[in-house]
Amino acid sequence: MPTRRERTLRVIKGAKAGVPGRPVRRRIVSRPAPTAGGGIEEVLERLDREPVEDPLEAGDLTVVGDPAEVEDTPDPDEDASPSDDRDATVTVAPPAGDRASGPGRRRALIVALVLLLAAALAGAGVYGHRWYVARATEQARQDALAAARQASVNFVSVSAASVDRDLQRITAGATGEFRDEFTRGQAQVRTAVVENKVDSEGTVLRAGLVSGDRRRAVALVAVDATVKNVKAPQGRPSHYRIQLDLVRDDDSGDWLVAKLQFVG
Structure with a gap:
């Protein structure tokens, strides 16, 4: 069979x-x-x-x-895997240590960047505040010195023809002790200027701050003036050195004379 x-x-x-x-x-x-x-x-x-x-x-x-x-005859050159004829894709997995520490490294980097940014902003804020304080203080000192120069000129520049306006200008730039004293003696000053036909005009020679910040200042001003009166109708020169204590008014921001005295 x-x-x-x-x-x-x-x-x-x-x-x-x-x-x-x-x-x-x-x-x-x-x-x-x-x-x-x-x-x-x-x-x-x-x-x-x-x-x-x-x-x-x-x-x-x-x-x-x-x-x-059918008797199957395998090909000895043929590999058992059916995917040999297609392109192979190789995936390389990172080491276990790198996979575990990857998110941790990113979080640490983000935290470090945030800390650096915060430190930079804090430093910039401190520097900016110091710069603002220094600039504001310097501006206040310059304003105080300018006010001292003008107050000194106003104090020695009085004329019988404009006495009321001149005295009012001095009062407007005064405060505290100096304003009180000048207001009490303003009537006697006016009488003396009118009776003696005083005509005085002053100019600032030199001025400087002894001390000063954004609220208070002390200034020295050297003033020359030519004073005319009934005894010296041609005028005679006078030299004054005045010390002024000034304070800054909170409402207007103007520098006002709180104390005035002749120092030589």
């Missing part, structure tokens, strides 16, 4: 030349052996009528017929 291998006809169809670097694949088709009623010509004719697939286009090995009756 013929065996299963003897009852199976194995036909290997030819294939096109393989692609370089890729093994040639074969197509195995199994057909039952011809019966006694037919001949080899009938089998060949039937095979010629069947379409032939290109192994390179069909992909992997194609088996036609009963899989149980």
Whole structure:
């Protein structure tokens, strides 16, 4: 009795030349052996009528017929993995230590940047405040010195023709102790200026601050004046050195004379 291998006809169809670097694949088709009623010509004719697939286009090995009756012949050059014919994608995983410390490093970097930014802003704020205080103090000192120069000129520049306006100007620039004293003696001063026909005009020679900040200042002013009166109608020169204590008014911001005295 013929065996299963003897009852199976194995036909290997030819294939096109393989692609370089890729093994040639074969197509195995199994057909039952011809019966006694037919001949080899009938089998060949039937095979010629069947379409032939290109192994390179069909992909992997194609088996036609009963899989149980086909003897599989593995290709020794062919690897067991079906993905060898496709491009390989290699993924390199970072070391376990790097994966564990990645988020931690980013958080540490962010914290460091925040701290540096905060320190920079704090430093800028301190520097800006100091710069503002220094600038404001210097401006206040200059304003105080200018007020001292003007107050000294006003005090020695009085004329019988404009006595009321001159005395009012002195009062407007005074405050505290000096304002109180001058207001109490203003009537006597006016009488003396008018009776003696006084005409005095002064100019500042030198002026400087002894001390000063944004609220208080002490200034020394050297003033020359030409004084005319009934005894000296042609005028005579006078030299004064005046010390003025000034304070800054909170409402108007003006520097006012709180104390005035001759120092030589």
